[in-house]
Amino acid sequence: MSSRHAQLAEQFNADEARTNWHDQTLWWVRQKRDRAANTLPEWEQLRQWASDIKDHTLSNLHAYLLEFEKNALANGVFVHWAKDAEEHNRIIYDILQKAGVDRIVKSKSMLTEECHLNPYLQKKGIDVVDTDLGERIVQFREEAPSHIVLPAIHLKKEDVSDTFHEHLGTEKGNNDPQYLTHAARLHLREKFIQSDIAITGVNFAIAETGGIVVCTNEGNADMGAHAARVHIACMGFEKIIPKAEHLGVFTRLLARSATGQPITTYTSHFHRPAPGKEMHIVLVDNGRSRQLGREDFRNSLKCIRCAACFNTCPVYRRSGGHSYHTAVAGPIGSILNPNLDMKANADLPFASTLCGSCSNVCPVKINIHEQLWKWRQVISAEGLTDPSKKMGMKLMAWVLARPAVYRFAGKAARWVTANLPFLVKNKTWNPWFKQREMPEAPKQSFQEWYKKQQRS
Amino acid sequence: MYTVGLFVPCYIDQFYPQVAISSLQLLEKLGCKVVVPLNQTCCGQPMANSGFASLSKGCDANFIQNFGELDYIVCPSGSCTLHIKEHLHSEQFPEKATLIQQRIYELTEFLTDVLKLTTFKGSFPHRVGLHNSCHGQRGLHLSSMSELVAPVFSKPADLLKRISGLELLLPERSDECCGFGGTFCVFEESVSVKMGKDRIREHEQNQVDIITGGDMSCLMHLEGILKRKKSPVRVMHIAEILNDGYE
Numbered sequence: 001m002s003s004r005h006a007q008l009a010e011q012f013n014a015d016e017a018r019t020n021w022h023d024q025t026l027w028w029v030r031q032k033r034d035r036a037a038n039t040l041p042e043w044e045q046l047r048q049w050a051s052d053i054k055d056h057t058l059s060n061l062h063a064y065l066l067e068f069e070k071n072a073l074a075n076g077v078f079v080h081w082a083k084d085a086e087e088h089n090r091i092i093y094d095i096l097q098k099a100g101v102d103r104i105v106k107s108k109s110m111l112t113e114e115c116h117l118n119p120y121l122q123k124k125g126i127d128v129v130d131t132d133l134g135e136r137i138v139q140f141r142e143e144a145p146s147h148i149v150l151p152a153i154h155l156k157k158e159d160v161s162d163t164f165h166e167h168l169g170t171e172k173g174n175n176d177p178q179y180l181t182h183a184a185r186l187h188l189r190e191k192f193i194q195s196d197i198a199i200t201g202v203n204f205a206i207a208e209t210g211g212i213v214v215c216t217n218e219g220n221a222d223m224g225a226h227a228a229r230v231h232i233a234c235m236g237f238e239k240i241i242p243k244a245e246h247l248g249v250f251t252r253l254l255a256r257s258a259t260g261q262p263i264t265t266y267t268s269h270f271h272r273p274a275p276g277k278e279m280h281i282v283l284v285d286n287g288r289s290r291q292l293g294r295e296d297f298r299n300s301l302k303c304i305r306c307a308a309c310f311n312t313c314p315v316y317r318r319s320g321g322h323s324y325h326t327a328v329a330g331p332i333g334s335i336l337n338p339n340l341d342m343k344a345n346a347d348l349p350f351a352s353t354l355c356g357s358c359s360n361v362c363p364v365k366i367n368i369h370e371q372l373w374k375w376r377q378v379i380s381a382e383g384l385t386d387p388s389k390k391m392g393m394k395l396m397a398w399v400l401a402r403p404a405v406y407r408f409a410g411k412a413a414r415w416v417t418a419n420l421p422f423l424v425k426n427k428t429w430n431p432w433f434k435q436r437e438m439p440e441a442p443k444q445s446f447q448e449w450y451k452k453q454q455r456s
Numbered sequence: 457m458y459t460v461g462l463f464v465p466c467y468i469d470q471f472y473p474q475v476a477i478s479s480l481q482l483l484e485k486l487g488c489k490v491v492v493p494l495n496q497t498c499c500g501q502p503m504a505n506s507g508f509a510s511l512s513k514g515c516d517a518n519f520i521q522n523f524g525e526l527d528y529i530v531c532p533s534g535s536c537t538l539h540i541k542e543h544l545h546s547e548q549f550p551e552k553a554t555l556i557q558q559r560i561y562e563l564t565e566f567l568t569d570v571l572k573l574t575t576f577k578g579s580f581p582h583r584v585g586l587h588n589s590c591h592g593q594r595g596l597h598l599s600s601m602s603e604l605v606a607p608v609f610s611k612p613a614d615l616l617k618r619i620s621g622l623e624l625l626l627p628e629r630s631d632e633c634c635g636f637g638g639t640f641c642v643f644e645e646s647v648s649v650k651m652g653k654d655r656i657r658e659h660e661q662n663q664v665d666i667i668t669g670g671d672m673s674c675l676m677h678l679e680g681i682l683k684r685k686k687s688p689v690r691v692m693h694i695a696e697i698l699n700d701g702y703e
């Protein structure tokens with residue numbers, strides 16, 4: 001039985017030309033990342049520092065969160081704590097209601113995706129507009145983002161043109177990116193002006209100052225936050241770093257890892273509301289404290305959401321973000337999502353060859369591929385793997401622990417392959433054979449050959 | 457003289473005996489005394505990577521019984537070597553397990569770091585493409601990795617370059633995974649095959665005669681795709697090339 005990821009990936013692969021395009025586009029981003037990293041001889045040192053700072057912070061999270069809250073409050077910011085997605089959404093809705101607002105703009109925040117804020121607010125009659133260009137495109141199409149940095153990377157410019165034609169009335173068949181971006185800009189500008197509340201994500205929250213930092217390339221977070229009367233910033237509580245002086249380590253790594261830029265076009269620092277305005281920060285747990293308590297998986301919380309692990313992942317590039325059926329896809333998603341719902345996401349740690357490229361690009365040195373391996377152990381211990389797979393594994397383990405049985409089984413397997421090929425060469429129940437030939441069965445195994453040699 | 461235990465992974469034993477024969481002959485040509493423990497089976501990786509490390513106790517015990525007394529263990533597979541290094545476990549003989557983990561070498565690692573092979577007599581006049589298997593490369597550090605900002609090196613490439621007549625060609629993406637991935641190759645069939653096809657395309661662009669590497673499992677997967685499309689390109693384990701090339 002093939003897993004959900006495998007099925008969705010197979011659908012993705014049905015259009016090979018498109019798969020090639022997806023793979024090559026993201027590989028190009030990976031190459032840009034390599035070039036940017038190689039301009040800094042101290043790159044590996046920076047990764048180590050980033051990792052150390054995050055490790056330290058996670059070990060002292062309680063104290064840093066309280067320090068952050070204290071300083072943010074002193075700056076005149078409202079601070080809210082949300083234990084889960086539901087509470088996060090409710091807090092935001094309450095702020096909206098108090099302000100008497102029914103339309104908001106939102107800049108990119110993977111946390112709000114994780115909490116499914118959009119559908120929640122839409123059900124309550126709130127008009128939510130995503131202002132990141134890629135997010136707006138997928139929002140028009142009622143799709144989820146397929147990548148945490150490049151949300152519409154699964155779409156080609158022709159798809160975008162069609163979408164804009166339908167929703168913004170652009171010329172049919174005009175695929176000129178400049179034309180399309182311009183149309184989006186006009187549309188979004190109007191939304192910015194109309195909106196009284198802006199929601200943004202947070203890239204870094206500095207305990208020492210109570211300030212937050214938002215990194216974007218489009219400036220839409222600033223546009224939103226400055227135009228609106230109320231700014232709500234939502235963050236998973238792992239976004240904390242202790243001091244302002246640590247920030248440089250991360251900003252140097254983030255954009256280089258994400259897109260190969262030396263720095264994001266906008267790195268915006270928010271400390272306090274402008275006179276007459278309001279600023280809120282929502283600190284969200286939503287399973288993070290549970291992950292923090294899992295020794296083998298806690299350091300997945302070091303993640304700064306650069307998506308370098310997506311771009312380098314040979315499986316992600318050839319299966320697309322939607323095959324991961326979660327808000328955060330890719331290798332990091334495969335170690336975060338089982339924590340949120342182990343059963344629904346039991347397939348994800350298996351959607352990897354464990355090649356290890358993800359761990360090597362990760363700017364905060366998360367041992368992603370080792371955690372994928374460990375999740376596999378947890379998932380099968382919880383009985384969440386296919387029972388037939390478990391049976392097969394048990395049988396295999398039994399054979400391989402018994403040298404005589406192993407020799408017999410090996411001989412039998414070779415005999416079947418050689419003499420009853422139709423049993424093996426079957427595309428229906430041997431997935432290997434669908435697109436690959438079977439290895440030839442040799443007359444004798446190495447051990448058989450060796451024993452004969454010894455005798456002669 | 458080194459006494460070396462040859463660990464032959466189960467699928468090599470059963471389906472690619474010539475890889476083990478080549479490893480044995482090569483080590484003997486290089487002056488090693490090679491011991492082949494005859495009750496060896498498997499490192500246990502197939503179970504462990506599928507989430508059933510708990511089931512590999514029997515394999516672990518059998519491995520320790522076969523290899524516990526040897527000073528050097530050599531294996532013509534980066535993946536199986538890495539598995540032993542990272543996961544061999546024994547409640548009963550923990551010291552033995554640790555010793556084995558220190559004493560096991562992947563073949564090209566052993567040739568380079570222990571035998572310090574620098575000269576190579578013989579020739580192999582072919583265009584050869586090298587496939588870096590992930591476990592050998594990123595796990596055992598047999599070569600530098602394209603993701604890291606670090607000096608470039610490659611143990612297998614250095615060995616191959618020493619063979620006269622051999623023209624070594626690297627694919628454009630020098631260390632992208634081939635998509636084998638153990639049971640991944642059947643449970644994620646479509647992505648697995650697509651990854652393999654993409655590796656092959658790059659090697660074909662280089663017009664290689666042969667694709668080689670240190671892991672027969674990756675090569676078996678690539679071979680399956682090559683044969684299906686009736687490509688003239690062949691696969692050969694690096695042990696076969698080194699043994700053929702060494703007089």
Ligand code: SF4
Nearest residue numbers: 303304306307309362
């Ligand atoms: S796990 Fe590492 S590489 Fe992946 S998104 Fe997070 S920080 Fe970036």
